[in-house]
Amino acid sequence: MHRKLEQSRKLQKRAERLIPGGVNSPVRAFQAVGGDPPFLVRGSGSRVWDADGNEYIDYIGSWGPLILGHAVPKVVEAITAAAKNGMSFGTSTSTEADLAEMVIAAFPSIEKLRFVSSGTEATMSAIRLARAYTKRKYVVKFEGCYHGHADALLVKAGSGIATLGIPGSAGVPEEFAQFTLALPFNNMDAVEHAFSKFKHQIACVIVEPVVGNMGCVPGSGEYLAALRLTTQREKAVLIFDEVMTGFRVAFGGAQELYGIRPDLTTLGKIIGGGLPVGAYCGSSEIMNLVAPLGPMYQAGTLSGNPLAMAAGLATLTHLKEQKDKLYPQLEKLSAELVAGVAAAAKAAGVAICHNRTGSMFTWFFTPGPVTDWTSAAKSDTKAFGRFFHAMLDRGVYLPPSQFEAAFMSSAHTQKDVRETIAAAKQAFGRAAAV
């Protein structure tokens, strides 16, 4: 394969002089897979183009937000129309309530929500709120789950932390993380043990019901139901971090899929339609503790930004109108893709396993099964790196880390899937040969 990379390399060198690693989010630097990250200049539907003119079928979708694909005309028009009326006022605008109404209607567990500008802000605020509500200090999280980069949540986190193989982050004093309990995922005994050891001290349990940030690892239905019962019994707040899964695995998120109502939900990614939005959401009883109604403080200069609200509203409106067709179609095509690539691996004698929930999925380079961080970490990341580059050379852009879920959008076609499986057959053939 002779993919031109000259322009991207030049742009990367320049960026490296100005920005740490040349990137504004670590995983973009390709450290886990090596090689040069393409600089993208354009996206349309399921495809993206880089600065050297290479075309790729994109399975990153901006790490989750782009469930409709790139540059969807309806979303672009909504953003443009909003921009013409002014970028930001720092006052309330009616679109905020429009988007809030749509989210609330989609999630039976949500009566009120507060918009912020990222998933990190959403989870950080949800935890502050859970502590304010329970007047307790401890937070339970799970190994390999990523909830943004707030100090107390960077303990044994997924995403870039898992990709770089580091336990947490420098610059977080032990004292800041001393109330964070990191437990193995999909393991109820560990949760029961923590609740008995820290009786009446655990404010909340925060979980990605379908983890996307150690690769795709679904929670078992039994486990998530048990989390609901135990938190209820212990009067602790159950937070579903649905920043990735909200409007992704079903219109009503993982909680619709599993039939479980958490106390608080965090959202982001899709609800911003590609622009920066997050939200923390729950019952009126809990949400009324947020300032100015209550004593829990949280604010944001650009929160509820009119452009971001317009992008989110256009995206959710489309999803709502099309949901009976769109989600089954995503399910069908994703299943076909994941099975096709798995079959190609088997034919080439490469040991992989796969996890998938709707349109989010991962091929792990381990025989599996992968149910938690310990089993995910058994993956042969070097083999993944070779596969990743072989796919990239063949015009298929997967997330550049074994520990990040891939996404399909509603713009992906049968042809995209066929081409991706064909590329995988060649890629595995090569991987087996080396």
Ligand SMILES: *Cc1c(COP(=O)(O)O)cnc(C)c1O
């Ligand atoms: C992406 C993500 C976050 C963080 O969102 P940002 O917008 O990157 O701050 C939090 N939780 C989950 C589950 C995520 O996937």
